[in-house]
Amino acid sequence: MKNKLFSGQVIPINRDNVDTDLIIPKQYLKSIKKSGFGPYLFDSLRYNETATLDSTKEREEDSSFILNKTPYRNGKILIAKANFGCGSSREHAVWAIQNYGIDVVIAESFADIFSRNSFKNGLLLISLDAQVIEDIINTTLKESEYILSIDLESENITKPNGEQISFSIDDSYKDRIINNLDDIELTLRFKDEIKSYESKMRQNKPWLFGNE
Amino acid sequence: MNNTLYDKIWDEHCIRNNDDKTSLIYIDRHLIHEVTSPQAFDGLDIKQRDIWNQHSILATTDHNVPTINRDKGIADPVSKLQIETLRNNCKKHNLQFYDLGNVKQGIVHVIGPELGMTQPGMTLVCGDSHTSTHGALASLAFGIGTSDVEHVLATQCLNLKKEKNFKIEVNGSLNPHITSKDLILHIIGKIGTSGGTGYTIEYAGSTIADLSIESRMTICNMTIEAGAKSGLMSFDQTTHDYLKDREFLPSAKHYDQALKYWETLKSDDNAVFDRVEKFDASDIDPQVTWGTSPEMVVSVDDKIPNADSINNQEEYLDTLKYMGLEPDTEIKAIHLDKIFIGSCTNSRIEDLRQAADVVKGEKVSSNIKQAIIVPGSGLVKAQAENEGLDKIFIQAGFEWRDPGCSMCLGMNDDFLEPYERCASTSNRNFQGRQGDKGRTHLVSPSMAAAAAIKGHFYNVKDFMNEK
Numbered sequence A: 001m002k003n004k005l006f007s008g009q010v011i012p013i014n015r016d017n018v019d020t021d022l023i024i025p026k027q028y029l030k031s032i033k034k035s036g037f038g039p040y041l042f043d044s045l046r047y048n049e050t051a052t053l054d055s056t057k058e059r060e061e062d063s064s065f066i067l068n069k070t071p072y073r074n075g076k077i078l079i080a081k082a083n084f085g086c087g088s089s090r091e092h093a094v095w096a097i098q099n100y101g102i103d104v105v106i107a108e109s110f111a112d113i114f115s116r117n118s119f120k121n122g123l124l125l126i127s128l129d130a131q132v133i134e135d136i137i138n139t140t141l142k143e144s145e146y147i148l149s150i151d152l153e154s155e156n157i158t159k160p161n162g163e164q165i166s167f168s169i170d171d172s173y174k175d176r177i178i179n180n181l182d183d184i185e186l187t188l189r190f191k192d193e194i195k196s197y198e199s200k201m202r203q204n205k206p207w208l209f210g211n212e
Numbered sequence B: 001m002n003n004t005l006y007d008k009i010w011d012e013h014c015i016r017n018n019d020d021k022t023s024l025i026y027i028d029r030h031l032i033h034e035v036t037s038p039q040a041f042d043g044l045d046i047k048q049r050d051i052w053n054q055h056s057i058l059a060t061t062d063h064n065v066p067t068i069n070r071d072k073g074i075a076d077p078v079s080k081l082q083i084e085t086l087r088n089n090c091k092k093h094n095l096q097f098y099d100l101g102n103v104k105q106g107i108v109h110v111i112g113p114e115l116g117m118t119q120p121g122m123t124l125v126c127g128d129s130h131t132s133t134h135g136a137l138a139s140l141a142f143g144i145g146t147s148d149v150e151h152v153l154a155t156q157c158l159n160l161k162k163e164k165n166f167k168i169e170v171n172g173s174l175n176p177h178i179t180s181k182d183l184i185l186h187i188i189g190k191i192g193t194s195g196g197t198g199y200t201i202e203y204a205g206s207t208i209a210d211l212s213i214e215s216r217m218t219i220c221n222m223t224i225e226a227g228a229k230s231g232l233m234s235f236d237q238t239t240h241d242y243l244k245d246r247e248f249l250p251s252a253k254h255y256d257q258a259l260k261y262w263e264t265l266k267s268d269d270n271a272v273f274d275r276v277e278k279f280d281a282s283d284i285d286p287q288v289t290w291g292t293s294p295e296m297v298v299s300v301d302d303k304i305p306n307a308d309s310i311n312n313q314e315e316y317l318d319t320l321k322y323m324g325l326e327p328d329t330e331i332k333a334i335h336l337d338k339i340f341i342g343s344c345t346n347s348r349i350e351d352l353r354q355a356a357d358v359v360k361g362e363k364v365s366s367n368i369k370q371a372i373i374v375p376g377s378g379l380v381k382a383q384a385e386n387e388g389l390d391k392i393f394i395q396a397g398f399e400w401r402d403p404g405c406s407m408c409l410g411m412n413d414d415f416l417e418p419y420e421r422c423a424s425t426s427n428r429n430f431q432g433r434q435g436d437k438g439r440t441h442l443v444s445p446s447m448a449a450a451a452a453i454k455g456h457f458y459n460v461k462d463f464m465n466e467k
């Protein structure tokens, strides 16, 4: 399947430094699966009490948190300020965002490891200028229903009023998302080169292979 | 030549340059723990792929493990399953694994260097962002996510984009009782938590050269809190001395050849950096974070900043509310509930010695509900017990625990209850990091120790003078 067009309600998170502890707290990292994290996205902000992976108790939501309000609850595009995804390397943060049903995260900037994890999972990250973000966040908070349409191929976002914003994204990132590629398979095309590098190193730096 | 240390290690490991500005980089060492690996092993199984080089791997359990009553096993079935999953994966693939009960078990970033698995000039990865720690031994080390863990297992490589070079030069002597933890907190306070994003940071200057490897590791460890994935320091005599007699070092047959290579591991005199910042170590006081990001940091003799000095008002007010603090409060007036000395930032023998110096002959203040010391590894624990440090701590009223990540992230039973306030030697003060609604203040081991005795923050310099 080709993923090129994304469209949906915007969920504004009006802050810098949204860290991965906030996106998914540690108690859920005990899972050995990649799925099922959606209910725990932004857990500490979303509910009035904590939970564990094996608890089945229905929890009371914190009605002041954005994800608990309509229409944000069914949003598909998360938008925040600078340094989104900082902190722990937990890929569970990306899985939680995707498991919840969010396809795109827009921010002023992203932390490095989070970017890489997103790339690996085909979660689309878009960086925009602070002013543009500020505008979208403010309008979304005012008008609540606010739908963006994103065309990855032409690197273009259409606002509800028809206004266009262009963005730029790495070709490899784009290709990765559109074609849903298997990175390991791509790398293994260079198997022979890896092997010959290794045998050279066995000569040059034998101690690295000394414990074999 | 004008290459940086980063350039050199990069070039040495570059197999090919890809079309998309990434390069295929060979990975020498892969450290594994229970939390970020199960899905990676599962991915291998699904695709029926083999592990490329088992001998490059070292596995242990740390994040999730109990630090008390280990003989009783793990009560929480979810944690137990995660640890059993790692145990089974290691067995199945024949990997070097230090399980609970083995004296070599410990926090992955403590045991790597301690066992000599981390060596100069290596590329080293782990599914954990504090992998930057290992850069103190002149190895290019960085954290990766689970997909990358799987990628390294299957290919021994990663496709990476080269980062820019950032040099942080620190000169001058640290004052007595000021540690490398204070230095790195001070640096993060200045350059910010995204100041290093997109860079590899090399630390240089006379202050760094004078530090022990353990103190250097504390700095490299927290490099990720400045936004850079790797922190590096050049190889020198101190590195050489530290490595001596570590278990997994090159054999006698190859040692001289290895040493010759290691001695090249420094930036050239004319190396070109994209960015350079300089710091003076002599004017740094003990640091305490007051907020929910490591950059929110002041000296212990200062006050909580007031609104005039802050750009993002909304975040500032949120932070103070979360932390339960008022503007202009004296840091020394902040009372604490718990004390945590541990984590991959500050749980090595030197850290414990510093804390013990402060604690010796004193008693933990009555308002402190719990004060725990969690050594970074079984070997650190054994060494500390040899030196009698455990007795000093226990007599003062601290709990002496088994090695693991513990209250650094509170995945096991060691965590903060809502609204509890903790002086912690760990590296992150994010909301909920040490427990839901818990309040974290990051400090050095000796500052945490002084806070335990006083019941509130106190300048450890004064504490030691008055002692």
Ligand code: SF4
Binding pocket: B062, B063, B107, B108, B109, B128, B130, B343, B344, B345, B404, B405, B408, B409, B426, B427
């Ligand atoms: S001690 Fe803390 S920071 Fe270090 S590896 Fe463990 S959880 Fe991560």
